[in-house]
Structure formats: structure tokens, C-alpha cells
Amino acid sequence: MKEPDSSTRRTGISNCFKEMPLIDDQEHVLVLSGLWNIAMTQPDDPEFPSLGIFDCMGRLIYRGINDRDWLLRDQNIYIPYYAAHVIGSYTMNKVEFAEKAVQSGVIPPLIELMRGKISWVEQRVAVRALGHLASYERTFEAVAVYEEEVVKLAMQIALTCLGTVYAMFVGVKDKGNRLKYHCDLLTRGVGGLDMETRRAEEWASQHQCWSIYILNCFASKERSLNLICKRDFLKDLCGMWGGLVNHSSPAGVGLIRILCYSKTGRKSIAECKGLTESLCNLSRSSDDWQYMGIDCLLLLLKDPDTRYMVIEIATSFLIDLVELRTLGDRSNVGETIARILLLDYKQSQKKLKNSKVQKALEEIWGLMVERRKREKLMSEEKVEDTRVLVSLIKQEGNLIFWSGEVEEAVMKYSEALDLCxxxxxxxxxxxxxxxxxxxxxxxxxxxxxxxxxxxxxxxxPANSHRKSLWRRSQAYDMKGLAKESLMDCIMFINGFIKSEPTRGVKIPYYAARMISKQMDATWLFAAARSRTSSGEVNKVQELDGDNDENYCTDQQQYDEMMRVMMENKGFISGLSTIIEEPLIGKGGNRRKLGKARRRRKAVLARST
Structure with missing residues (x-):
């Protein structure tokens, strides 16, 4: 590498790549570690791919699989992992590198690792590399030679990898019983048991998401849909969300959306009621992939063959989104939802047997069509009088609420909404x-x-009203929808951070408790843990009440608290609530309520 003459240096590197798989040397692992680092930091550099690095890596993987004595000698156990990682790093950006890799015969040894011939650690990077090769048009067919096996393996990995990582690593609490080379690869020799566990969680999530990515490559070409669209797999797919450690990947919902672009996929998804319900919950959440849930439902509703299979459940959810203007870089989202729900409005009413759906469609029609027409004809003076009247009715509702008459307050807020x-x-x-x-x-x-x-x-912007986020988080918690509750609570806390960026962030402790509870419920290994430790009861932390002393006022303290919450997974119920309007003291409520009603009558008399 340090040879100043370019020609001599290239010849030496090429010879090194040819000889390395054939000879034994204790320093091989150091060379592979260095190549891994170069591939990670300079994945677009053409020098090593042009000098035979792919052939070298493939042969080293084969040797590790077929020569167990060699694999367990010195530190050779690390070599297959590094070799597969190098292949994946050099093929993630450049199609010409991917073509060189395929021509060098890397696919068969990668598939051997994908079969689990060594361990989940090597399987993970093999899946990553195969995903890159399957993503290019020019190399897809080389992977598709093994189509049925690759698809079945990817599905199996997606379903089982979290349980495997938990059983073989995370669930092993004694550091001495964890495979040393796994620990070293996870933390690079820095960090203890907790660091290893956090990194293993991240790797397990990547393992699952990369296996789903391979399925995406086949599904986008409408290949192997008969395998991917099996009901049991689809039912589990909606629960593969990547967790907070891999939030940049759409995971399961990304594949579901791709399936919705094909007729076969739409039919299979529409027939899976649980999956449709999950998409509906996603569409009414503050998850980054909310728009994907909406997309899937709209694709199902636009297809005449699946429309009436999902309209009854989808309408009851999507009706709440018809006034959504923008979502990310998308505009007129609510208008699109309303238009698709109201397709063949008159005919659909005849086909529908569910009176609740008919009522929901009538509500959308009344809100988006009839009420708009009516309000366009209102004079400015009439509009202003209506606003004053609405404000007075809202004040009445607030006073009634604080008097404890909650059901009557609901009626007042409903009356105001009908007029506003x-x-x-x-x-x-x-x-x-x-x-x-x-x-x-x-x-x-x-x-x-x-x-x-x-x-x-x-x-x-949409999903930014803090009090509504907190209220919905509590409501989702009541229904046992932990992920949706967690997303709303995180957005609620983010609102505090954004509102006071230059001062110490003041985060309510009840929100921290909710985060802790839902992190425990949605922990990536929650299902695996419950299977391996059935009968064990989580300890519930005893926390103090919500007073000023129970706030996280320093950003560093807040970060530490969030980390500890993830580790301890403690929670407590009985969460506090927030009211939109400021608290009105008990004294004088009746007098203020009477005054508000008198003002309301005066406005009504003037408007008539």
C-alpha cells in the first residue's frame, strides 16, 4: 500500500488478493480488518474492486465454511464476517462494482452464509450484500437464479432473527457465556455488557430490515408473490417496524406498500383483516411512515376488487384525516382521501350493509361538499358573528367541564364544532x-x-399540537396499542425540546413514565423475552407524584434518563391529563357560566 510506484503497488495488491485464501497467516485477520475499514470509508474507490478483492473475499468465505479447523485457528473466525462485509460495502453504491462481484462468483458463498452455516453475525452481512446485488437491474437475475431459496430464507430470517439474536446473545446475561468474537465485532472491544446488548439490538433490527429489503427487490418485480403473500407471513409483517434503533427503514410497511402495487398483493392484503387494521392504526399515528399506511389503504380502496373488502374498516379511520392538508412533502392529502372514499358515492351506499360506514360517508360528503358550498355563501359579517358565538359556546363548555359535567361539555364542544x-x-x-x-x-x-x-x-404543521398528541397517546395506551402510543409520546416530548431550544428542557415526568412503559412493550426483543422467561413479572418502579421537582430540566439529564428507561423498562399507570384551556378556579364558576350564556343569547339575537 505504501509503494510509491503505482504499477508496482497494484501488482502487489493483486498478488496479495490471489495468495491470501491459499496460505495460512496469523495476520490475515488484521489485513481483513484493514480492508473492511477501507471499504466502509471509501466504498466508491475502484482500485480494490479492479484488483480482485471480490474473488478473494468469496474464496475466504468458502474456506471458512468448508475448513472448520482453519476457521477455529488463530483469529480466523473473524474473517468470513469481514469478507462478506467488504463485499456489501463495495456493492452498495456502484452497479459496476456489483457486476464485478457477481462475475467473481460471490453469490454462492454469500448464500451459504445466508443459510446460517456459521452464525447470525455472518448471516446478517451476507443478507446485506445480497440485498445490494438484488437491487440493481444488471445483477438482479444473478441472485434470482436462487430465487425460491433466497425468498424463503429471507422470509424465515425476517420471522426468526430477533428470537435468534435474543436466545444466542442478548438473553445471555453472563458476559463470559457470550461468544467473544461476537462481542468484539459488536463493540470493537470498547464497552461492556450494556453496550454489547444495545449494539446487538441495532444489528438484529438491521438483520430483519435487510432481509425484508431482499423481499422488496423480488416483490417490486412481482416475483415470488405466491410465497411472500402467505397469510401467516403477512400477519407478522405488519409487526416488523424496525423499532427506535432502526427508524430510518420502513421495514415491514415498506414491503406491504410494494405488495399493494400489484393485484395479487392487494388481494392478499385485503383478505388479511389484522393487516388492514394495522395499516389503519398507522394511518392515524405520528409515525414517520404514516403516509405509507395511508398510501396502502388508498391503493386498496381504488381497486374495485378490494374496495369493498376494506371499505368498512378503512372508512372509520380515514374519515378523521379528510382535513389533513400536508404530510411531509405531500399536499392535499385529505382531499385525496375524501375523493377516493366518495368514489361512486351513491352506488357504494347501495352496496354497503354497514350503517356506520354509510353514516361516515354521509358525514364526509356533508363536511367536504355541502358545508363548503354553504359557507362560501356566508357574508363576512355572518362569519364573524359565528366565530364570536363559537367562542362563547366553547367558554361554556370549558366552564361546564371544570364543574365536573363532562358529558354536557362534550355536547357544548360538539355544538361549537357544528357552527365553527x-x-x-x-x-x-x-x-x-x-x-x-x-x-x-x-x-x-x-x-x-x-x-x-x-x-x-x-x-x-400536521401532528404538531402537543396536547392532542398527549391525549391520543393516553387513548392508544388504553387500547393497548403501545407503538402508536409511544410515537405520539415521543412527538409530545419533542415539542418541549423545540419550544425551548436555548434553555433547559422541562419534560413532564408523566410523559417519561409513558415512554418507559411503551418502550418496554415495544422493545425489539419483547416477544422473544416473553417466550424465554414466561411467568416472570416485571418489577414496577415506584415513582413520586407530578410536582415541579419531578421534571427533567437539563438536556444531559434527560438523555441519561431516556437511556436508563430503555434499560430498566419500568412503568407506572395513572397518567396525568392536560386540558386545552387554562385551569379556571372553582370559585365563581356558576357566575361566569351565567355570564357566558347571556353573551351567547345576545349574539344569537343580533345574528337573527
């Missing part, structure tokens, strides 16, 4: 959010989710 002009989005957001709080108090989580979702659609 559609263009008054902020006022309607507050009304929906306040009504959601009432539904929480009445222990009606479904209604609370509906109203808080509508409030979040009216917020600017």
Missing part, C-alpha cells in the same frame, strides 16, 4: 382537542383517538 367555519382551523383544532379530553375522562379511547387525530390534522 371550516376555515377557522385553529379554533376547530382546540375544540376537537378539548372534546378528546372529555372522551378520555369518560373512558372512551376510540372517541378520544378520533377527535385528537382530527385536531392533529388541523394543526400546522
Amino acid at each position: 367555519p371550516l376555515k377557522s382551523r385553529k379554533e376547530r383544532m382546540v375544540l376537537y382537542s378539548n372534546r378528546a379530553q372529555c372522551h378520555l375522562m369518560l373512558r372512551d379511547p376510540d372517541a378520544a383517538i378520533r377527535d385528537s387525530t382530527r385536531a392533529l390534522c388541523l394543526s400546522n
Whole structure:
């Protein structure tokens, strides 16, 4: 490498690549570690791919698989991992490198590792490399030679890899019983048991997501759909979300959306009720992949063959999103949803047997068509009078709520919403959010989710109204939807961070408790842990009440608390609530309520 003459140096490197798989040398692992580092930092450098590095890596993998004595000698156990990683790193960006790799025969040894011939660590990087090779048009067919086996293996890995990593590594609490070379590869020799566990969680999530990525490559070409669309696999696919450690990957929902682009995929998904319900929950969440859930449902609704298989459940969820303007870089999201739901509006009413769906479609029609027409004809003076009236009714609702008459407060907020002009989005957001709080108090989580979702659609930007996020997080918690509750709670906490970027962040402790509870429920290895430790009961932390001393006021303390929560997984129930309007003291409530009602009558008299 240090040879100044380029020609001599290239010849030496090429000879090294040819000789390395044939000779025994204790320093091979150091060379492979160096090559791994170069491939990671300079994946687009053409020098090593042009000098035979792919052939060398493939032969080293084969030797590790077929010569067990060699593999267990010196530190050769590390070599297959590094070799597969080098192949994956050099093929992730450049199709010409991928072609060289295929021509060098790397696919058969990678598939051997994918079969689990050594361990899950090598299998993980083999899946990564094969995913890169399958993603290019010019190298896809080389992987597709093994199509049925690769697809079946990828499905099996996606289903079992989390359990495998937990059973063979994370669940092994005694450091001395963990495979040393796994520990070294995970942490590079730095960090103890906790660091190894956190890194293993990250790797396990990547392992699952990369196996799903291989399936994406086949599904996007409508290949092997008969295998991928098996009901049992689809049912589990919606639960593969990558967790917080791999939030950049759409994981299971990414594959589901690709399947929705094909007729076969849409039919299979529509027939899986549990999967449709998961897509509906995703569509009403603050998850980064919310738009994918919406996309999938709209694709199912646009297809005449699947529309009436999903419309009954989809309508009851999507109705809450019809006033959503933008979502990320997408505009007119709610308009699109309403238009697709109202396709063949008159005909669909005849086909539908569910009266609730008919009522929901009528509500969308009334809101998006009839009410808009009616409000366009209103004079500015009439609009202003209506706004004043709505404000007075809202005040009445607030006073009634604090008097303890929650059901009557719901009626007041509903009355105000019926009158409030559609263009008054902020006022309607507050009304929906306040009504959601009432539904929480009445222990009606479904209604609370509906109203808080509508409030979040009216917020600017979408999903940014903190109080509605917290209310929906609580409602999802009541229904046992831990992931959706966790996402909303994280967004709620992010609101505190963004609102006070230059000062110490003041995060309510009840939100920290909710995060802790849902992190435990959605932990990547939660299912594997419950299978291997059935009968064990998690210890519940005893926490103090919500006073000023129980706030995280320093960002560093907050970060440490979040880390500890992930490790301890403690939680406590009985969460606090937030009301949209400031607390009104008990004294004078009746007097203020009477005054508000008198003002309301005066406005009504003037408007008539």
C-alpha cells in the first residue's frame, strides 16, 4: 500500500488478493480488518474492486465454511464476517462494482452464509450484500437464479432473527457465556455488557430490515408473490417496524406498500383483516411512515376488487384525516382521501350493509361538499358573528367541564364544532382537542383517538399540537396499542425540546413514565423475552407524584434518563391529563357560566 510506484503497488495488491485464501497467516485477520475499514470509508474507490478483492473475499468465505479447523485457528473466525462485509460495502453504491462481484462468483458463498452455516453475525452481512446485488437491474437475475431459496430464507430470517439474536446473545446475561468474537465485532472491544446488548439490538433490527429489503427487490418485480403473500407471513409483517434503533427503514410497511402495487398483493392484503387494521392504526399515528399506511389503504380502496373488502374498516379511520392538508412533502392529502372514499358515492351506499360506514360517508360528503358550498355563501359579517358565538359556546363548555359535567361539555364542544367555519382551523383544532379530553375522562379511547387525530390534522404543521398528541397517546395506551402510543409520546416530548431550544428542557415526568412503559412493550426483543422467561413479572418502579421537582430540566439529564428507561423498562399507570384551556378556579364558576350564556343569547339575537 505504501509503494510509491503505482504499477508496482497494484501488482502487489493483486498478488496479495490471489495468495491470501491459499496460505495460512496469523495476520490475515488484521489485513481483513484493514480492508473492511477501507471499504466502509471509501466504498466508491475502484482500485480494490479492479484488483480482485471480490474473488478473494468469496474464496475466504468458502474456506471458512468448508475448513472448520482453519476457521477455529488463530483469529480466523473473524474473517468470513469481514469478507462478506467488504463485499456489501463495495456493492452498495456502484452497479459496476456489483457486476464485478457477481462475475467473481460471490453469490454462492454469500448464500451459504445466508443459510446460517456459521452464525447470525455472518448471516446478517451476507443478507446485506445480497440485498445490494438484488437491487440493481444488471445483477438482479444473478441472485434470482436462487430465487425460491433466497425468498424463503429471507422470509424465515425476517420471522426468526430477533428470537435468534435474543436466545444466542442478548438473553445471555453472563458476559463470559457470550461468544467473544461476537462481542468484539459488536463493540470493537470498547464497552461492556450494556453496550454489547444495545449494539446487538441495532444489528438484529438491521438483520430483519435487510432481509425484508431482499423481499422488496423480488416483490417490486412481482416475483415470488405466491410465497411472500402467505397469510401467516403477512400477519407478522405488519409487526416488523424496525423499532427506535432502526427508524430510518420502513421495514415491514415498506414491503406491504410494494405488495399493494400489484393485484395479487392487494388481494392478499385485503383478505388479511389484522393487516388492514394495522395499516389503519398507522394511518392515524405520528409515525414517520404514516403516509405509507395511508398510501396502502388508498391503493386498496381504488381497486374495485378490494374496495369493498376494506371499505368498512378503512372508512372509520380515514374519515378523521379528510382535513389533513400536508404530510411531509405531500399536499392535499385529505382531499385525496375524501375523493377516493366518495368514489361512486351513491352506488357504494347501495352496496354497503354497514350503517356506520354509510353514516361516515354521509358525514364526509356533508363536511367536504355541502358545508363548503354553504359557507362560501356566508357574508363576512355572518362569519364573524359565528366565530364570536363559537367562542362563547366553547367558554361554556370549558366552564361546564371544570364543574365536573363532562358529558354536557362534550355536547357544548360538539355544538361549537357544528357552527365553527371550516376555515377557522385553529379554533376547530382546540375544540376537537378539548372534546378528546372529555372522551378520555369518560373512558372512551376510540372517541378520544378520533377527535385528537382530527385536531392533529388541523394543526400546522400536521401532528404538531402537543396536547392532542398527549391525549391520543393516553387513548392508544388504553387500547393497548403501545407503538402508536409511544410515537405520539415521543412527538409530545419533542415539542418541549423545540419550544425551548436555548434553555433547559422541562419534560413532564408523566410523559417519561409513558415512554418507559411503551418502550418496554415495544422493545425489539419483547416477544422473544416473553417466550424465554414466561411467568416472570416485571418489577414496577415506584415513582413520586407530578410536582415541579419531578421534571427533567437539563438536556444531559434527560438523555441519561431516556437511556436508563430503555434499560430498566419500568412503568407506572395513572397518567396525568392536560386540558386545552387554562385551569379556571372553582370559585365563581356558576357566575361566569351565567355570564357566558347571556353573551351567547345576545349574539344569537343580533345574528337573527
